[in-house]
Amino acid sequence: MKTLALLFSLFFVCPLSLWSQSASELLPKLSEALSEGKDSYAVSLFRQSASANMEQTEMFYWTNVDKNSAVAPKLANEMATLYKKKRNYDKAYLFYREYLQYSPEDVSALVACAEMEMMRGKEADAVKTYEKVLMLDADNLQANIYLGNYYYLQAENVKKKLEEDFKKISSPTRMQYARYRNGLSDVFTGSYSKAKKYLQRVLQLFPSTEAGKTLEKIKKVELELK
Template sequence: MKTLTLLFFGLLLCPMPLPAQTAEILLHNSADALSAGKDDYAVSLFRQAAAVGAEQAEMFYWTNVEKNSAAAPRVVHELAVYYKDKRNYDKAYLFYKEWLQYYPEDVPGLVACAEMQLMRDEAKDALVLYRKVLALDADNLQANIFLGNYYYLQAEQKKKALEDSYKKIASPTRMQYAGYRNGLSDIFSNGYNKAKGYLQKVLQLFPSTEAGKTLERIMILEKEMN
């Protein structure tokens, strides 16, 4: 009897956990909250729904959320962050891009979208996005780092290709040598020099050792060119 009594009180003190709500219930309640104008509560419920049923939450956004409502971009942002955290970069990019439909000049949104494109091996599109970031915020550290490294690596590749091609000429003429030097000059002007500007900005914003080393290599090349 004593054992049964202890068991009874043990159950009272340690109640069984309630079953987790399904995505359907959470989204239904989110819809009710949106209708009642309780956006904060609706978004909170939507966040929970995405965690247990992301695809259902997506469909809810596309079919149940008024796109001109104040809650719409908040819901989109929840999906973008959820998929980024899950490393589903295709879906994260889709929803960051959707976010930018609402706020096309939002710098954090543009940076996040560019990050997703890098993870998707879409460097050229990331370049466009980071340029837009700098047009809005010239001191954005992440954009300056990316553009500095991008132009530096592009210049390195072009320089190597030019040098490899020139080395294949057994006895270059003066005209061929002049063409080679002009090619190097063009690569420096349109590649290394652009990288130099962005990396100098990086060092103004943050004491980056790597940016400093890259700048040193560019300075050495500049002396060689002259």
């Protein structure tokens, strides 16, 4: 009975004929719904229009939607979600940033924004966004996993470079050896320690085999430096 009632209400709010209409046909109805304050109906029309023609609907958002209205962030989030599904990460990122202007502490949107930054090759930006996520939700699994792995890989790359440079010295002096060891120590107290903190948090939240393996590698580095 509940399912039938839900279907009936959907047909009542969104007539079947709307689902086959083009964006050009839907957008005037969207304008009317917005002017009449029918926000829920407007969101439904906006979603259908975007499915029919993303570019045309996006242009409508930028030129016809009152950005101070209560419905504006909902429409921005709709565009972000749809572009993400289409794997248009640049556009998705743009609209997640737009949405976050209205709700800067929305953790799910911040996580999605960080994902888009990562997909766009902006790893450093993703780090900042995930760190903001953890300020709001210290137990966010995705943020802890990303930051743990990011700082571990950063540490590994620096450690590898230090080792390669030191091996090039055929007869290192005590000063050169001390500088090499200090460099390794700095890497451990920096990136390795950060990775350790985040990955330990991961294990507290979820029994991750990969996080456990990485922590064992970090422990091995720590023992080598003693």
